[in-house]
Amino acid sequence: MPAKLSVNLNAIAMLRNRRDLPWPSVTGLGRIALAAGAHGLTVHPRPDQRHIRFADLPEIRALIDDEFPAAEFNIEGYPSGDFLALVAAAQPEQVTLVPDDPEQPTSDHGWDFVANRDMLKAIVTRLKKSGARISLFSDPDAPEEQIAAAKATGTDRIELYTGPYGSCHDDSGRAAKELEKLGKTADAALAAGLAVNAGxxxxxxxxxxxxxxxxxxxxxxxxxxxxxxxxxxxxxxTVGRFLKACGW
Structure with a gap:
């Protein structure tokens, strides 16, 4: 089966937040994306709410529950107490944990699974009690010992950070090398019994x-x-174009 497509709404929210106005509508464009065939919606609520606002979460939850019950809600973020409270209220189908500093403009590296194994294991155990699937953000070239440590946390999936690959849009040779790294890490994860996301x-x-x-x-x-x-x-x-690129 081809990879499912989850549309991240943060960039839409960032554009909306330039004015004290309700457009572009985060839920409105989420609705269009799901109606066009997207399999889910993703948000990354940051502490300063510069992208998705906390108030968006119940509205997106209601959109999925009321109109697209087969779709999934994926919430990603650093597992602070405030983030975990947002997750508990929104009840997403998937939680993606990232090692972001609050001031980072965007996610740009994966977890050190070895150093953070015990902390992540406790958080994963807590989150899985809600029935959510858990994914942990991973470097594209994580060695096997890192993948083994990720598996030991009890996570269901890793999400490969594809930023270095995406940055090679004008260098096909370097893109091929980055793709090899991603493939090797994915193979190790799959062999360990972990499913693989990417973003x-x-x-x-x-x-x-x-x-x-x-x-x-x-x-x-x-x-x-x-x-x-x-x-x-x-x-x-656009959703149609991306679905085709995924192989649908």
Whole structure:
């Protein structure tokens, strides 16, 4: 089965937040994305609410529950007490834990699973009691001992950070090298019994090669590139383009 597509709404929220106005509508564009075939919606609520606002979460939850019950809500973030409270209230189908500092503009590295194994194991155990699937953000070139430590946390999946691969949009040789790293890490994760997600700077142009390299790719979460394309093709048309790039 091709990788499922989760549309990250943070870039839409950031555009909305430039004015004290309700547009563009985060839930409205989420609705269009799901109606066009997206399999889920992703948000990353940061402490300063510069992108998604905390008040958006119940509205997105209601959108999925009321209109698209087969879709999934994925909430990602650093597992602070405030974040865990938001997750408990929103009851997402998937929680993706990232090692972000609150001041980071975007996620740009994966967990050190060895150093953080005990902390992550406690958080994963707590979150799984709600029935949520758990994914942990991983470097694209995580060695086998890191993957083994990720497995030991009890997580269901890792999400490969594809930023270095996405940054090679003008250098096919370097992109091929980054793709090899991603494939090797994905193979190790799959061999360990972990499912594999991917996200960051993925586009219609670079998705097919990634999907071909990682045969067991379960899900891609895409925000910036998808939102940029939506300015040209519209949200519905863009979702269709990305689904095709995933192999649907």
């Amino acid at each position: 960051h700077d993925l586009t219609v142009a670079n998705l097919p090669a990634l999907a071909k390299k990682i045969r067991g790719l379960a899900e891609v979460s895409i925000g910036h590139g998808l939102t940029a394309d939506a300015l040209e093709y519209g949200m519905a048309g």
